Each structure stands twice: as C-alpha cells, then as structure tokens.
Amino acid sequence: MNSSICSRHGQKHGIETIALCDHRNRCLLHARFHGWCGGGGNKIWITANDAEPEAAPELALLMGDLQRLTHKMALSANEGNGQLAAFYMHESLEQLKVIQKDSPEYEGQPVAVLIDRMALPAYEPFRQAAMAETPDKERMLTALDGVIQSCNQCHIATQHPLIKITRGTEVNPFNQSFKP
Numbered sequence: 693m694n695s696s697i698c699s700r701h702g703q704k705h706g707i708e709t710i711a712l713c714d715h716r717n718r719c720l721l722h723a724r725f726h727g728w729c730g731g732g733g734n735k736i737w738i739t740a741n742d743a744e745p746e747a748a749p750e751l752a753l754l755m756g757d758l759q760r761l762t763h764k765m766a767l768s769a770n771e772g773n774g775q776l777a778a779f780y781m782h783e784s785l786e787q788l789k790v791i792q793k794d795s796p797e798y799e800g801q802p803v804a805v806l807i808d809r810m811a812l813p814a815y816e817p818f819r820q821a822a823m824a825e826t827p828d829k830e831r832m833l834t835a836l837d838g839v840i841q842s843c844n845q846c847h848i849a850t851q852h853p854l855i856k857i858t859r860g861t862e863v864n865p866f867n868q869s870f871k872p
C-alpha cells in the first residue's frame with residue numbers, strides 16, 4: 693500500500709489512535725474524504741471523536757455508477773441480449789469490488805461483508821441465464837429480479853430502505869440501443 697500521513701488529522705487533532713491512508717490518498721477511516729492525506733509516512737493519528745462517520749457522498753456516487761450499470765443490464769436483458777447483459781453484469785461485479793475496496797464500511801454498516809453475503813450470490817443465476825447458449829429473455833428477467841431484490845435487501849439492512857431499485861425497463865432513457 694502506498695500510504696501517507698493524513699494532514700488534516702495530524703494537524704488538527706491530537707494523537708490518540710492510528711489509521712492508514714489508501715493509495716488514492718484517502719484516510720481509510722474516512723474513505724469518503726479526499727485530500728486529507730499528505731506527506732510520506734504510512735500512518736495517520738486521529739482522535740477517537742474523528743472515527744465518527746461524517747456526511748459525504750462517496751458511497752452514494754459509487755452506488756450511482758452501480759445503478760447505471762444495473763439499469764443497462766436490465767435493458768439488455770429485456771431485449772433478450774445475453775451478450776450485452778453479460779457485459780454489464782461483469783461491469784457491475786467490477787464496481788461492487790471497487791465499492792468493497794473503497795468503502796468497506798459506511799456509517800457503521802459492514803458494506804464489504806454485506807456485498808459478499810447478499811449481493812454477489814444474486815448474480816450467479818443471472819450469469820447462467822445471460823451466458824446460456826441461447827439466452828432466454830424471461831429467464832434473464834427473473835434472475836435480474838433476484839439481483840434487484842439483493843440491492844433493496846441491502847438498502848434495508850443498511851438503514852436506507854427509502855432507496856428502492858426497480859427493473860426500469862419500460863423506457864430506454866439512454867442514447868444507446870440494447871437490442872442484439
């Protein structure tokens with residue numbers, strides 16, 4: 693890990709606990725904040741109070757990307773386009789990995805663990821449906837519902853039940869064709 697000292701914590705607050713900065717110069721305890729890490733060390737010193745979560749949009753932004761990929765996956769499935777659906781499935785899985793790495797915990801919620809337990813297993817039936825020799829639209833849509841259910845289950849588990857994901861296949865809002 694290419695780590696460095698978090699200057700905000702180092703300067704502003706006394707020395708009580710230690711945290712690391714990640715390769716993108718973000719304090720690992722505040723994964724959502726950019727620009728606090730600087731210098732050449734591999735540790736930051738923070739006070740216990742600083743370990744409290746603070747409002748920042750980082751996970752929401754990562755989720756927004758995941759939402760777009762999921763939506764395109766749904767539109768592809770709805771067109772019976774297994775190849776394109778599989779493409780967006782792979783992109784979604786990459787994005788989930790990024791989320792696990794960049795935001796493993798959020799407001800005390802074990803995001804990385806929940807992704808392992810809730811989200812990833814839901815993609816397996818979708819993978820099988822999309823990568824079948826002759827992909828079947830209805831089978832893909834049924835498996836898609838499982839993925840969407842896992843999104844919403846995790847939103848409930850992480851105290852965000854107000855965020856409800858749907859298929860969103862009634863209209864194609866993109867300047868892109870999802871037909872095979």
Ligand code: HEC
Pocket residue numbers: 748749750751752753755756757758759762798801802803804806807810811839840842843844846847850852855857
């Ligand atoms: C680990 C549990 C978890 C999983 C799995 C998960 N989310 Fe989220 N999601 C969250 C949390 C927590 C937030 C709130 C983030 C915040 O408060 O900044 C969120 C926020 C969002 C938002 C609001 C951000 C925005 O841009 O409007 C959207 C949309 C979203 N998730 C979509 C999805 C989709 C689509 C999936 C499934 C493919 C998914 N999420 C899976 C936990 C999860």
